Amino acid sequence: HYFRYDEHVSLCLEKLSSSKDKSKAMLQQKYVRCSVRAQIRHLRRVLCHRLGLPLQHVQILFDSEPLPDHMTMKQLWLSRWFGK
């Protein structure tokens, strides 16, 4: 695979709900960069790991709409951010 040579995307994550519990790690380091081939499920797992939360407690949203697990960052970028 050699993902380390891939192009990158940079993301900025904002927590949706207002509850303050266990969200510190994410709010402290909300800027994320990864391969364009990484999928939503990978990002979810990384976030769960960092936040110490079970997988079903973390969802990735765009415009309040949950993103499918198998969507890649490139698909996300092309469908939602293209040219922005």
Added chain:
Amino acid sequence: QEEEEQEADNFMFEFSDKPLLPSYNLQVSVSRGPCNWFLFSDVLKRLKLSSRIFQARFPHLEIATLPRAEFQRGGGLSQVLAQEEVPASPEPAGGGAETVELVHYEPELLQLLGGGVEYQAWSS
């Protein structure tokens, strides 16, 4: 060494509390495929170090030089880089530096820049 081989097959996620320095996917020589680079000047500015001190302290971090035109062409080919993110040549054509200095994107450098790194296996 083995660990490094394994990491190559995993997705690396970089986390930071500060906006990330832009990274560029560039092919710096014909004998080597494209990989990711920072602009050396961006890195020095963020670390508040001179080029000389940086290279003395971190001699193992790879620095490459690319003709400016080549850099702009490479950046311009990217689909995920907005056009305004590709730095325009600050010097007028013909004068000033015609090359850009790049430093290789790698986990150690990200940590120097204050970021965290996490891996996620593709198959997980």
